[in-house]
Amino acid sequence: MKIAIVGYGKMGKLIKKTIEESKDMECVGVASPEESKDLTDLPSDFDAIIDFSHPDNLSGILSYVEKNPKAVVIATTGFTEEQIRSIEALSQKVPVVYTANFSLGVTVFQQVLKQITPILRDTFDIEIIEKHHRLKLDAPSGTAKMLLSAIDENNEREKVYGREGNSKRKEEIGIHSIRGGTIVGEHTVLFTGDDEVFEITHQAHSKQIFANGAVVAAKFAVKQEPGLYDMNDVLFGKR
Incomplete structure (x- = not known):
C-alpha cells in the first residue's frame, strides 16, 4: 500500500517514519506547501493521502482528488464550516476518514x-x-x-x-x-x-498514537466505498 503525505511538520515527519517502519506500506513522498511542493509533484501511483497539516492546504487536496481519485485521511483540525462542507462533498466521490483525534x-x-x-x-x-x-x-x-x-x-x-x-x-x-x-x-x-x-x-503521552491511528485509518479507507467515515467506523464498523 502506497501513501502520500500532506504536511511535513512534526506529525508529517512522524507519519512518514511510521510508514517507513511498516512492512506493508510505502511513502511515495510528501507534499509540503511550505516548501512549494504539492501533490502534483509526487508519483501518481499511490493509494491514499494522509493530511496532517493546516486548513489552508485543504483546497489543494480537493483540487488534486477531483482529478485523481484517492482515499483520503484528514487529521487536520481547525476547519471552517465551509471547509467541513467541502470535505463532506468530497466524501461523495471518494472514501474520506475525517476526525479530530485519531487516537x-x-x-x-x-x-x-x-x-x-x-x-x-x-x-x-x-x-x-x-x-x-x-x-x-x-x-x-x-x-x-x-x-x-x-x-x-x-x-x-x-x-x-x-x-x-x-x-x-x-x-x-x-x-x-x-x-x-x-x-x-x-x-x-x-x-x-x-x-x-x-x-x-x-x-x-506522545504524538505517536495519532500517527498510528492515521495509518490504521488509511488501511481502512482504501477498502471502502465513497463516504465520510471516522475512527468509530474504523474500529467498530458503525455508521
Whole structure:
C-alpha cells in the first residue's frame, strides 16, 4: 500500500517514519506547501493521502482528488464550516476518514460516553476539561468537541465555555481549555453528583498514537466505498 503525505511538520515527519517502519506500506513522498511542493509533484501511483497539516492546504487536496481519485485521511483540525462542507462533498466521490483525534483510546472514550451519559445526565452535572501545549491554536480542541458531541448528541443542553461572573448553574455542560508547556493532550470528562464524582481521563503521552491511528485509518479507507467515515467506523464498523 502506497501513501502520500500532506504536511511535513512534526506529525508529517512522524507519519512518514511510521510508514517507513511498516512492512506493508510505502511513502511515495510528501507534499509540503511550505516548501512549494504539492501533490502534483509526487508519483501518481499511490493509494491514499494522509493530511496532517493546516486548513489552508485543504483546497489543494480537493483540487488534486477531483482529478485523481484517492482515499483520503484528514487529521487536520481547525476547519471552517465551509471547509467541513467541502470535505463532506468530497466524501461523495471518494472514501474520506475525517476526525479530530485519531487516537484509538479517544475513540473508545467516545463509545463509553455514549453508553454512560444517558444513565447519569439527569442527576449528575457534566464538565469537560482539555489541556494542550502552549502552541496549540484552536480552543476548545477538536477532541473536546468530539467528546461533547458524544455526550450531547441532540444538542439539548446549553454550552458554557469557561466561566466568569455571578450566575447559578443551569442545564448546561461546561467546556474548559488549558494551554501551557508541552502537554501533548489531556481530556477529562467529569460527572459530578451529590456526594460523588465520576471522572474519565485520557492522556496522550506522545504524538505517536495519532500517527498510528492515521495509518490504521488509511488501511481502512482504501477498502471502502465513497463516504465520510471516522475512527468509530474504523474500529467498530458503525455508521
